[in-house]
Amino acid sequence: MLTQSKSGSDAVTATDTSYPVATITNNSSYEVVIYDVYNPSKGATTVPYEYTKLETIAVGATKEVQTIRDVSMLQAMYTGTIEQINDFYCYQFPIKVMSVMQFSFGDPPPITYSIEKTDEDAMIQSFLFHRFAMANPDSSLTKNLYASLKEGSVDSVNDFFAGTKNFTSCTLSSWNAIQSWLQMFTSGWQGPYFLYEEEPDPAPSDYVPVLIATLDITSTATDNTATLKMCSEDSKGNPVYADPPETTTIIMNGDGTMGDSNPGQDVSVSLTPVWMNVIQTTMKDGVPTSNYIVGPVVTGTIANKKVVSTQVARQLPSKKSSGSAQQESSFDASFGKICQGVGLLVGLLMLGDFAAKIGKSAKNKLTKSKEKAESKEEFEAQEKTINETPDAKVVSEATEQEATFSSDASKVSDSYADTSEALQEDVMMQTMEDTSSSISNEIREQVEDGYTPTEDFESAVQDLETSFSDAKAKIESGDFSEASAELSTASKNIDITLQDSSAEMHDWESQSLQESSDAVKDAASASEALDEAQDAREKTLENEADDSGFDAEDEKWPETDTIPEEL
Missing domain, CATH: 1.20.140 (Butyryl-CoA Dehydrogenase, subunit A; domain 3)
Structure with a gap:
């Protein structure tokens, strides 16, 4: 969800010019908008960030950006199509993260930043990395990631990325920025979702998955919506949309979950999106070819019913369509296994939590260091020490959870x-x-x-x-x-x-x-x-121990059914 202190195309005009000014040059491929990103959370409560538009910088241009706080987190963000991400139209995709705070000593140097193609590459690579690693916890790539997180420092994670084949531009900072983006914007989770009631374990021999709702997350230049429609059954047991219609607008809650935009007024919704491998078979020259393809899946509750999504329907919710016997049989055979795998993948989101904690701890220490530093050289020396020093809490947590991670990763592979x-x-x-x-x-x-x-x-x-x-x-x-x-x-x-x-x-x-x-x-x-x-x-x-089979030339997205209009 986007929260801005001012909407529209005009930037906020800062009335207090005592706050730092940053000179920013844009050498990336995209025109970017500079946002002040503020986390209003208090204590353990997590809420969506507030994004305040400050300035627009064209490709090749340099602008002075007046900040609105003593200590600011700025993000250069791009709205538009990103070829490497399935040609998706993305809203406020992060290109670079910039911390703006003036030194306190006598004649501090000017605050300057340059947004480069390497920054753009780092974010796009971080998205592709996150998608692949989270769906494949049993891969060498994700296991090596866990080892770097268990070491607990900024440098240990950055060294991990530097040692990969396809993700050398990634950093802890860029990965955390992508994870935050996925927690704040539905744009990162585009696609149709068919939400079925979770299969019981064990399932009765005559069990048939029941379609609870559809979720359509759309992101285009003219449409940035996430709409959930409740479903029911007709007299023959076929899925149809609820009559009268029950429609709910879905937003990101800021903590990695999705919810109802109007809590208490519409259907209660709490969903967690994850990345998962799905098997899809296509015909090539009359011969079936199957592939594992990473796609988004959501799980959680709708109207107090536990649900798991698929991107193809057992039977579309329409009075004019019906599923084939083979399609329904295949769906029924695999749905229970999918339910088991999704539940395990949700638990493995702890890797992102470790990364966020390492980044937040280092950021807080750097802010305090900058406040006290008496020279730029002193701060840089302290920054080096901070990045090298493990976060003791993360080291302890990651060590404690390692056996669980290994066990669950193996179970995901089995699923x-x-x-x-x-x-x-x-x-x-x-x-x-x-x-x-x-x-x-x-x-x-x-x-x-x-x-x-x-x-x-x-x-x-x-x-x-x-x-x-x-x-x-x-x-x-x-x-x-x-x-x-x-x-x-x-x-x-x-x-x-x-x-x-x-x-x-x-x-x-x-x-x-x-x-x-x-x-x-x-x-x-x-x-x-x-x-x-x-x-x-x-x-x-x-x-392939370095990148565990990731192939940037073959990063397909699953084929999906189209959610039909209400009839």
């Missing part, structure tokens, strides 16, 4: 593997059940019409059923790769039978076997694609 296996099991079991049912129905109908199945057809069906039995046994034992191979072989055997014996078969027999072969082949391919994606993820995280 990703469990989700993949659930999808593999579903696609293979569903296909086998559908294929067997389809063949049985076809035989019954043809026999009723006076046809007698040929020996070759009956033999092929019997072999297929034997393969299904073997595949099911392998699935039950957890050997999904062998189950996929069994189905693939079954499809090839049918093709051989058709090649050798189709001339002796009835047309309906050949067609039935061909359809069965295609369905089984597709299921095996889909399962193999999921297996390959899981293997690739594990090998990448193990083999």
